[in-house]
Amino acid sequence: MEFKIILDFLKKLKKNNDREWFTDNKKKFVEAKDAFEPAVQQLLDGISKFDKRLAEVEPKQCIYRIYRDIRFSKDKTPYKTNFGAVMGEGGRKSANAFYYIQIEPGDNSFIAGGLYMPEADKLKKIRQEIDYNADDFKKILDKKSFKQYFPEMEGEKLKKAPKGYAPDDPNIELLKHKSYIVVHRFADAQVLADDFTKNCIKMFKEMKPFNDFLNVAIS
Numbered sequence: 001m002e003f004k005i006i007l008d009f010l011k012k013l014k015k016n017n018d019r020e021w022f023t024d025n026k027k028k029f030v031e032a033k034d035a036f037e038p039a040v041q042q043l044l045d046g047i048s049k050f051d052k053r054l055a056e057v058e059p060k061q062c063i064y065r066i067y068r069d070i071r072f073s074k075d076k077t078p079y080k081t082n083f084g085a086v087m088g089e090g091g092r093k094s095a096n097a098f099y100y101i102q103i104e105p106g107d108n109s110f111i112a113g114g115l116y117m118p119e120a121d122k123l124k125k126i127r128q129e130i131d132y133n134a135d136d137f138k139k140i141l142d143k144k145s146f147k148q149y150f151p152e153m154e155g156e157k158l159k160k161a162p163k164g165y166a167p168d169d170p171n172i173e174l175l176k177h178k179s180y181i182v183v184h185r186f187a188d189a190q191v192l193a194d195d196f197t198k199n200c201i202k203m204f205k206e207m208k209p210f211n212d213f214l215n216v217a218i219s
């Protein structure tokens with residue numbers, strides 16, 4: 001039920017992305033926001049059963065504001081048309097690999113995890129860990145139950161081999177990544193299904209070894 005309230009509000013916001021409409025419909029926004037918080041709490045409760053790092057994390061630490069920063073953007077629409085939450089140590093300010101959910105109408109919802117565009121020193125450490133323990137990393141990525149939800153890593157890659165690695169390195173395609181993230185997308189009908197939260201938690205559990213590998217690398 002909570003996801004229907006959220007999707008319904010965001011559909012209307014997408015068509016009326018201006019301050020006047022938003023002000024007139026502030027009550028609807030608050031209802032949707034109030035529905036998203038317990039949904040994130042349910043996810044945190046489920047994740048913390050297998051990842052104790054998240055046991056003390058609260059939804060308010062995780063949820064992004066709906067207001068867009070338009071100072072340096074050509075797109076001047078004032079509001080995001082999605083609800084998103086980063087579930088990691090420290091919530092959305094997590095410096096480690098995270099679990100993420102984004103709810104957006106038009107079959108644009110997804111969950112994701114890993115590290116998005118890490119700083120240069122972290123990226124160097126991840127590549128080094130892959131170089132040293134490529135077989136362990138490949139075992140995680142190639143596990144049948146993992147691949148069922150996350151067929152491949154996504155995000156930008158370098159066109160050439162990163163500094164310090166040979167172009168013919170057997171793991172060069174893994175080393176070229178600038179982000180180490182995996183994603184699973186959902187249609188609106190799936191988001192509205194009774195088992196959506198349960199399915200997300202199941203997928204996040206499959207994601208944990210991937211996050212663990214990255215966290216060991218940057219620690």
